[in-house]
Amino acid sequence: QQATLEQVEPLKDAAGPGKLTIWSSPDPINLIQNFYQKTFESGGWEVLDQPEDQDGGTFIVRRNDLDVTLSIPSGATTGKSTAASSSKPPAVATNSSVTTFDIQYVRDGKDTKAEKPQPSQKPTQAEKPTQAQKPQPSQKPTQAQKPTQAQKPQPSQKPQPSQKPTQPSEVASKPAQVRSGKPEKLTDLDKVPRDLRKYVADLAKLGVLTPDTANPKTNADSQGTQFAPNQTISRRQYARWLMDANNRIYANRPGLQIRLASNTTQPAFQDVPRTDPDFPYIQGLADAGLIPSPLSGDSTAVLFRPNAPLTREKLMLWKVPLDTRKALPKASIEAVKETWGFKDTAEIDPKALRAVLADFRNGDLANIRRVFGYTILFQPKKPVTRAEAAAALWYFGSQGEGQSAKEALFIKPQTSQPSGAPKATPSN
Incomplete structure (x- = not known):
């Protein structure tokens, strides 16, 4: 489907020159979100933030001096179908609803049209590169492959980390x-x-x-x-x-x-x-x-x-196994409530519940106590x-x-190898 540009207006309070564009598409939230995720990853954009799931959210990306914020509100649909407002979008697009989303462009330096992303033209064509997904002028290999005497490499022509593939x-x-x-x-x-x-x-x-x-x-x-x-x-x-x-x-x-x-x-x-x-x-x-x-x-x-x-719950899920060095205990919402007393225990991911419960058993050395102090709100998604x-x-x-x-700090390592480096075989 084709996304439609509904409105364009300048951003008055932005840190630099910018504008707000509002789009609409008959496609569901998940297809639009997947399209943009692939577009940003393949286009050399630095992803500073992105949604946690497939139910809408905010992308914040940057390339060179251009900051782009894409907002897809959860359930951001209007139309005849009441099902369109469900928190879980349909698996395929339908003509009975319209998804609206906005994109903000803020530029820190000089305005360069070549760098403005236009991935919103065809959300459902994620597998087929659109005009927006084609390499920008700063990425075109032909300019770098055919240098002339007058074309001395400029700082802006240096490949970005995401543009230079690593073998x-x-x-x-x-x-x-x-x-x-x-x-x-x-x-x-x-x-x-x-x-x-x-x-x-x-x-x-x-x-x-x-x-x-x-x-x-x-x-x-x-x-x-x-x-x-x-x-x-x-x-x-x-x-x-x-x-x-x-x-x-x-x-x-x-x-x-x-x-x-x-x-x-x-x-x-x-x-x-x-x-x-x-x-x-x-x-x-x-x-x-x-x-x-x-x-x-x-x-x-x-x-x-x-x-x-x-997030807090992921911090616990990854760290606590390195404290216990054994299988995490079985846990339930009730068990965590009785130990930590968190009012928002039900919001904790079931996988992380076990780590949170195991952390309580570490007494004053518990990660939660050391990092967050005394609290009755864990705020797992924070x-x-x-x-x-x-x-x-x-x-x-x-x-x-x-x-x-x-x-x-007072312990002398047994080896001079860098952290995590494989051990070298001693030479005789």
């Missing part, structure tokens, strides 16, 4: 893939909430934490040294920190370390190929059974959504900040059998 053999060999553990110079640790400051400081000294590179605006004027403690952390970044923190805290206990995946491993997730810079970490966690994937028997977890915000994620990773283990980042 599988490079994934395990690039130094950037396996960090050395040298502490980063972070200049804004004074902005960390006071109750979390000591945890963040210890992890920073241990070399786990990195500057916030996901948001281009955060480090625009700071030479890339801003930790941005109160910014939301992505699932991708937390996966990397989770492995790094575990392996550095247990640097002298190889049997408790998580192994990086090799570049020959079959990807567990459709959206984390071998060329992804964080493939060794995300795939390594999946191989170890620490995150839900088809490898662990969860046939529905085919997408990792690396750039989506990490995004986690970078400071909160760091606080959760400050300690691994159960009472009497764990180790903290502070203690790890």
Whole structure:
């Protein structure tokens, strides 16, 4: 079906020149959402945020100096059919309803028509590239392949990270893939909430934490040294920190370390190929059974959504198994209510309930107590900040059998290998 442009108006309160466009389509929400997700991924856009499910939501993407916000309200349909307002859209499009959605364009710098995305023309043609999905002028290989004497490479012609494919053999060999553990110079640790400051400081000294590179605006004027403690952390970044923190805290206990995946491993997730810079970490966690994937028997977890915000329940689901080092206990809504007393226990994903219950048994060393303090609202879907994620990773283990980042600072590793790196065979 063809999407129809209903309205165009300028954005008055935007950070830069921008406009709002409103569209309508006879297609259901899920088809429109799938179309845009594929368009952004294939078009070299940096996905800063995206919906949690297939029932509408907001995409926030960026490429060069253009920020795009696509909003598909849940149940955003009008028409004759009352079924169109259901929270679950039909599997196929019908002519009895219309889905409305809007796209905001905000540009930080000069206006370049070539960079404006137009993926909304044919939502149902996701499998067939439209004009909007064709490479933009900045991506056309013909310009780079036929340089003239007058065409000296400009900064704008440099391929972006998403435009330059990485060969599988490079994934395990690039130094950037396996960090050395040298502490980063972070200049804004004074902005960390006071109750979390000591945890963040210890992890920073241990070399786990990195500057916030996901948001281009955060480090625009700071030479890339801003930790941005109160910014939301992505699932991708937390996966990397989770492995790094575990392996550095247990640097002298190889049997408790998580192994990086090799570049020959079959990807567990459709959206984390071998060329992804964080493939060794995300795939390594999946191989170890620490995150839900088809490898662990969860046939529905085919997408990792690396750039989506990490939620509180996912933080617990991934972290607690590394504390208990054993199967999580059976859990029910009633059991969690009786222990933690959360009023919103029913909103917690059933998979995460077990981790939340197991965390309670860790007493004062529980992640929830350390990160969120005393609370009777867990807010399982709430995004986690970078400071909160760091606080959760400050300690691994159960009472009497764990180790903290502070203690790890005084322990000499048995090997000089980087965190998570495969052991080299000693030469004779």
